[in-house]
Amino acid sequence: MTEKVLPEYGPVTKADLSKAAWRHNVTLQWSWNYERMQALGYLWSILPILQRKAKTQEELIASMQRHLVFYNTNPAVGSPIIFGASCAMEEQTQGEMGDSLKVALMGPFAGIGDTIMAILLRPIIAVLAASFAMNGSWAGFFIMLAFGLFWFWQKFPEFWWGHKQGVGLVHQVAGGALEKLTEGATIMGLVVVGGFVPSIMSRLVTTVKFSQTVEGAKEAKVVELQPALDALLPYMIPLLVVGFAYWLLKNRKQSPMMVLLWLTLLAFGLSYAKIM
Amino acid sequence: MSSYGIGIALILAIVAYVAILANLGPSLMWHESIIVGTITGIIVGDVQMGFTIGATLTLMSLGMWTYGGATIPDFMTGAILGTAFGALPNVGLEGGLAVAVPAALLMTQLDVLGRATTTLFIHGADKAVARGDVKAVTRWHLWGHLPWGLTRAVPVFLAVWLGAEPVTKFIGWMPDHFMKAMRLTGAMLPALGFALLLSMMPVKKYWPFAVIGYVLFAYLKMPMVGIALMAAAVGYLYINVKGVANRG
Numbered sequence: 001m002t003e004k005v006l007p008e009y010g011p012v013t014k015a016d017l018s019k020a021a022w023r024h025n026v027t028l029q030w031s032w033n034y035e036r037m038q039a040l041g042y043l044w045s046i047l048p049i050l051q052r053k054a055k056t057q058e059e060l061i062a063s064m065q066r067h068l069v070f071y072n073t074n075p076a077v078g079s080p081i082i083f084g085a086s087c088a089m090e091e092q093t094q095g096e097m098g099d100s101l102k103v104a105l106m107g108p109f110a111g112i113g114d115t116i117m118a119i120l121l122r123p124i125i126a127v128l129a130a131s132f133a134m135n136g137s138w139a140g141f142f143i144m145l146a147f148g149l150f151w152f153w154q155k156f157p158e159f160w161w162g163h164k165q166g167v168g169l170v171h172q173v174a175g176g177a178l179e180k181l182t183e184g185a186t187i188m189g190l191v192v193v194g195g196f197v198p199s200i201m202s203r204l205v206t207t208v209k210f211s212q213t214v215e216g217a218k219e220a221k222v223v224e225l226q227p228a229l230d231a232l233l234p235y236m237i238p239l240l241v242v243g244f245a246y247w248l249l250k251n252r253k254q255s256p257m258m259v260l261l262w263l264t265l266l267a268f269g270l271s272y273a274k275i276m
Numbered sequence: 277m278s279s280y281g282i283g284i285a286l287i288l289a290i291v292a293y294v295a296i297l298a299n300l301g302p303s304l305m306w307h308e309s310i311i312v313g314t315i316t317g318i319i320v321g322d323v324q325m326g327f328t329i330g331a332t333l334t335l336m337s338l339g340m341w342t343y344g345g346a347t348i349p350d351f352m353t354g355a356i357l358g359t360a361f362g363a364l365p366n367v368g369l370e371g372g373l374a375v376a377v378p379a380a381l382l383m384t385q386l387d388v389l390g391r392a393t394t395t396l397f398i399h400g401a402d403k404a405v406a407r408g409d410v411k412a413v414t415r416w417h418l419w420g421h422l423p424w425g426l427t428r429a430v431p432v433f434l435a436v437w438l439g440a441e442p443v444t445k446f447i448g449w450m451p452d453h454f455m456k457a458m459r460l461t462g463a464m465l466p467a468l469g470f471a472l473l474l475s476m477m478p479v480k481k482y483w484p485f486a487v488i489g490y491v492l493f494a495y496l497k498m499p500m501v502g503i504a505l506m507a508a509a510v511g512y513l514y515i516n517v518k519g520v521a522n523r524g
Contacts (some may be wrong), residue, residue, distance in 0.1 A: 029300045031401075031420025033394035033500030037345055044417040047410065057408045068398070072344060075302040079333065109452050110454065118341030123473050124504065126334050129310050131329035131500055136324055141314040148298075155303070173444070180357040180519075184511040186477060187485050191507035193477075194489025197470050199500060200335060203463045232521045241464055245471035256340070258382070259468050267464045271457035 006060060008051035012091045016048045017163065023048070024083045028075050029232040037072035038079070045083065049090045063090075066099055073106035075112025080155040082109060082149050084162025092166075109167035112182070120185040121147075127196045134200070205237065206276055237276075241266070277463050278364060278444055285437035288356055291315055292432040293425035295352055300424060309333035309355035316356045322363035329358040329372050333380065338463045339472025347387045348441065353428055354380030360442050370458040371447035377465070383431065386455065390427035394420050 024045035031040040032117035038103070046067055073079045082105045089098025125147045132139030208225040229236045248254040248262055270276040291312060298306040305311065310330035317326020333351040340348040354376040362372020372473040386488075397420045404412035479486070492506060 024301065027301045027418065030297065030424070031394055031397050031417045032300065032345065032391065032424070033398050033420070034345070034391050035395045036398055037299050040401050040417045040420065043401070043405075044414060047413070051410070052400045061405060061408045064408075068402065068405060114341060114343055118339070118343070119473065119476050121339050124507075126308070126310075126338060128500060128504060130331035130334045133314075133327040133334075135312050136327055138314075140310055140327065144305060144308050144310045148303070148308075150312075151455040152302045152304050184515040185509075187482055187514050188507040188511035189473075189481070190477060190482050190485040191489040191492075191510055192504055193470060193473060194491075195485035195498070195507075196489070196500065196501035198490060198494045200466050200470075201463065204460075213476075235490075238467075239490075241467045242308075242470045242474075245467040246474050249471050249475045256468060256472055259471065260336075260377075260381075260465070262462050263464050263468060267461035268457045272453065276460055276473075 004057070005055055006051070006057065010052055011053050012049055012052045017087060019048045020045055020087055021080070021084070021156060021159040025080060025159065028079060036070045038070070038075070039068050039071045039229075042071050042083070043067040046087060047091065049087050053093060053095075054092060063095060064093060071102060071106060073110040074117065076151050076155060077113035077116055077158070078105070078109025079113075080158035081162035081165075082106060084159040084164075085166050088163045088166040095103070116185065117180060120189050121181070124189060124192050127192065127200065131196070131200055191251055198238050201238035201241065202235060204241060204276065208275055277407070278366070279440035280320070280360065280436050282437055285433045285515075287319055288316060288360060288436050289429040289433035291319070292353060292356055293429040294422055296428050297421050300421065307352040309351045311336065312352050313355040313359045316359040317363070320360050320363040322359070325362045325369065325372060326355075326359045328369055329362055329376055330355050332373065332462055332465065333358070333376060334414045335469045336377075338466075338469030339474075339476055340469075345391065346434075347384050347391070349380040350383030350387055351380045353383045353432060356432055357435055357439075361440065364440060364444055366444055367447045368455075370462065371443070371463045374447065374458055375443060378436070378486075383428075386427040386431060390423040393423035393427075397423075 024042070028041040028045060031044075031201070032038060033040075043064060047064070047256075050060060050063045050067070054063055071084065082102055086098040086102055087106075089095060089101060107146055127142060128141035129143040129147075131140070132143065205226050206229065210223045210225070211220040212223050213220045233239070245259050245263060248259045249256070254262070267276075294317075295306040295312050298304040299308075308330075310327075313326040313330025313333070314323060317323040317330075331464070333355050337349070337351045342348055357379045358372040360378025361367050361375045362369055364371075397416045401413050401416040404416060455494075474486075488510065489503060489507065492503050493500075498506070
């Protein structure tokens with residue numbers, strides 16, 4: 001019995017790769033679920049390649065099933081590279097090798113990608129955008145919009161790079177270049193946070209005043225507390241509040257939700273006590 | 277106008293739906309509070325409210341990230357509702373914040389629901405793959421966004437359509453000193469974002485860099501773009517100088 005040859009069977013073209021890249025870069029997580037996370041998105045994205053390589057329906061089903069297994073990594077930094085390399089493997093009929101590449105790289109890339117995004121890039125951009133928006137400027141909105149567009153765009157060069165590297169990728173990642181990048185960006189992040197804590201929270205000032213009766217003077221002299229604090233250490237209250245929240249999180253192991261509650265209580269306490 | 281019609285409610289629901297998908301798929305970051313806040317502000321006619329609510333929630337969310345698919349407060353929905361209600365007369369910024377923060381926290385339940393419901397779609401896809409039905413696989417994946425979008429769009433629609441009157445009444449009933457305390461809370465909440473961020477950074481090892489940033493602003497009054505440029509230069513120099521030192 002001869003199996004019917006599938007109509008899509010044939011050599012993988014650049015257009016097929018481009019189609020796969022677009023599918024991955026636009027829709028990867030649309031069917032994200034707790035059970036296998038990005039698996040279905042991955043399968044649908046790589047389908048154009050699988051269809052080219054499968055001669056028979058049985059082969060197609062087998063290769064589709066290989067890609068319906070658990071997969072999860074950072075969708076913007078990492079996944080396009082892994083996906084590009086995995087496409088290259090499928091092209092060379094090395095699907096199983098591609099599968100182990102996926103498993104080997106998704107963990108490290110999730111770590112690197114999430115760190116770059118959550119701790120380094122997003123906070124810097126977000127704080128910059130927020131401080132413009134706070135001052136009523138459109139610049140904040142456009143900074144965020146541009147950041148998102150850049151984030152989307154950069155997935156394409158990532159994909160093609162991954163496709164070019166193929167298996168050699170594992171060595172590249174282990175090379176240490178990313179560690180250097182992470183350290184430099186951490187430092188950049190800390191300088192920015194150091195500057196932005198007082199800048200963003202500068203509205204936190206005390207309204208406490210003392211009346212001081214100076215001997216010989218007719219009227220009591222009013223002394224404000226805030227200038228005295230500023231002379232001691234500028235923006236002391238913002239620093240103390242952030243320090244308090246940090247202490248709750250780090251030393252008291254409180255959840256962010258509890259810290260939110262404590263900060264609200266603190267604000268209400270200080271407001272009703274007429275301190276701030 | 278002290279409430280919203282069904283039209284505005286529908287438009288804002290679509291904004292929520294599109295914004296979550298634009299982040300989920302293409303990573304466009306449209307779910308960021310500043311973006312949805314501003315867009316909501318344009319729709320309800322109070323862009324400044326969108327800026328302020330969006331910026332406050334963005335700062336609160338600084339250190340928060342959906343690591344490995346974790347659920348975090350839904351500041352996107354919070355920003356849409358906070359801006360829409362804040363723009364109503366008699367509600368204002370404090371009232372908007374009083375809506376936005378609890379809404380963001382409550383929405384975490386629906387995020388879990390959405391992420392769980394999509395599991396049905398991958399089981400559907402399992403069956404489609406076993407049959408070799410490529411078209412059905414495509415459908416299961418592309419419609420997988422329904423639970424994601426609807427868990428945001430439906431609450432936004434209902435809250436904006438039906439919620440304006442109760443919220444306005446509730447805020448109007450709040451005494452002045454309460455609203456003053458809410459304002460102070462709003463000013464204090466970015467501390468949570470900064471603290472979360474710092475708790476995930478190696479502060480013990482690199483604290484002097486934070487001091488540099490602080491001195492630039494607090495004593496030298498450097499504008500924020502200047503600080504960001506300085507930060508990039510310091511980071512670059514540090515890794516290069518360290519590289520040279522390691523080579524001996």
